Amino acid sequence: MISAQSSIGFSPLVAVLARVLGGAAVALALATLAIVGPSRLAAACGSGSDRLREAAPYLGLLAVVLLVNKVARGVGPEVSWALGWNATGVIYAIEGNFVQHVQSLATPALTAVLSTVYLSGYVFLLTFPFVAYFAAADERPLKLTAVTYAANYAIGLTCYVLFISYGPRNLLPGQVESLLYSTYPQTQILTGEVNVNTNVFPSLHTSLSVSAAAIAIRTRETYPAWAVVASVLAAAVAFSTMYLGIHWGTDVVAGVVLGVGSVAFGDWLVGRRSADA
Template sequence: MLTQVLLQLVVVVTLMVLVSIAVFVGRYRLRDTRLEWRARIRAAAPVSALLAAVLLFNSVARQYGPDVSWIIHWNLTWPIYDVEGEFILWLQSFEAPAITAYFSFIYIYGYVFLLVFPVIAYFALSNTRPLRELLTAYTLNYVLGLGLYVFIVAYGPRNMMPELVDALLYDTYPQYQHLTRQVNRNTNVFPSLHTSLAATVMFLAFRTRAIYPKWFLLATGLGVSIAISTMYLGIHWAIDVAAGIVLAYICVALAHVLVGRWSFTAWVASLRDSSTSTGADTNTGANAGFPKTPPSESTSKSHSHSDSDSEPESETGSDPEPERA
C-alpha cells in the first residue's frame, strides 16, 4: 500500500519537475549546468550534508519528540481553538468535491513538487548562492520547527471537530494516511511546516524573480494553495499557518545572513595550508569555474551580490556553512 502510494508520488512529481524544467529553466542553463555541475555540487555540498543530517535527525526525533512533549506538557489546542474560533469551519463551508480534490492534490503532490523543483532550478544557475540559501532555509525550517514541536503539544482541527470538518484528506483519500503518518505525528501542528516550507520557497522565488519570473508566479500560486489546503483539509489551524509564515520569514532572513559567512572548503584549505601549502594548492586550484580565494579573505568577506545569474563568477569559492553546523 505504502510503496504504491510512494511510487505514484515519485512518478507524478518527476513528471511535474520535467515539464517545469522545460518551461522555466530552459536549454541554455542546462547546457551550462552540464559544464559546471561539479563546481556547483562542491559549492552546495556542505549545506546539503547538513540538511541531510538534520533530516536524518528529524526522523529519529519524531519518534521520541512526542514523549518529550508530553513530559513538558504545554498543550496549546484549547487556547488556539478559543482564539480563532471556527474559522476553519467557515473555510470549509466552500467545500465541493472538485475543491477537495484540488487541495488534496496540492497538499501531497504540489507540496513535494514545490520543495523539489527550486533545488533543481537553482542548481541550474551558475551563481550557487540561491541554491545554498534555499538549502540553508530548509535546514533552518526543520531545526526551528522541530524545536517548537518538542515544546508544544497541539492537535489540529480534525482532532477537535471531526464531525464538522468535512473535507478530510484521510477520509476522502485514505491511502494518503499511510504516506503522511510516516512523517507526521498528530500532536505536531504548531507551526505548520507545510506552510513554512512552502512560504520559504515563495520568499526565495520573490528574490529570484528577475531570473525566474514565471516560477515566481507559480510558486506564489502553489504556496498560497498549500497554506489554504492545510486548513481546508482540517489539518492545521489558521494560527499554525500564520506561525508557519513567520517561521518561513525568519528562516529566509537568517539564511540570507548566514550563507557565505563561513566557508567549509576554505576552512579545510586553511588546515591543509598550515601543514603543507602545496597540498592545498592542488586541491582547490583544480576547479576551473572558481577563482581561488585565499582563506583569510573569504571568511571575512561580506557578500554583496545581485540575484542576476548574468554574473556567474560574482561568488568566491567559499562555501557556506550556517551557524548551526
C-alpha cells in the same frame, strides 16, 4: 489527481507514494524544460562538480538536520507528553471555528485539487528549486535554499517536541471533516509515516512553501515564471492545510512567520560564510 484505489500488486504505502512522487516528478520534468530550459541545464551540468562542491557544506547541513529530524520524531511525542505543554486549547481560544468556515467552501472538485496540491504540489514546490538554482549562474540561491529548509525543519521540530497541539480534525471531529482522508483514505498510510497528530504547530507545509516562494521572488530576474508559479502554489498549499482540516489558521500564520524568518536566517548565514571566504 490522487486515485482512491490502491495499485494492484503493490503495498498500499508504495502505491500511494508512487502516485504522490509520480505527480511531482511529472511537474518537475515539465518545469525543468519550460522554466530552466535544456541549454541552461546542459551548461550547468558541464560545471556540475564545481557547483556541488561549492554548495556541499550547505547541502550537508540540510542532510544532517533531516536525519536528526527523522530520529527525533520517533521520541518527540514522549518528550512532549512529559513536558505537558498542550497548546491546543490556546489555539482554539484564539480562532474558534475558523477552519469550519473555511470548509464551508468544500466541493468534491476543490477537494480533489487541493489534495493533489497538498501532496504532489508540495513536493514539487520544494524540490524544483534545487534543479533551478543548480542551473543558475549565481550559486547563492542554491545555498540559501538548503540553509532555509534546514532552519525550517530545525525550528519546526523544536516546536513539535516542546508543544502538544492537535489539529482541528482531531479536536473537532464532529465539526471539521478530515477531507483528505475521507476522500482518499489510503493517503493516511503515507502521512502516518511522517506526521504525528500532536504535531501541527507550526505548519511546516506552510513555512517551507513560503520560504520557497520568497526565494523564488528574489530570483525572479533569472526565473520570472517560477516566481509566479511558486507564489501561487505556496498560497494554495497554505490554504489546503486548513481546507483539508489538518492545520489551524494559527498554525498557518506561525508557518508564514517561520518561513520568512528562515529565509532571513539563511541570508545571514550564507552572507557571513561568503564574507569569511
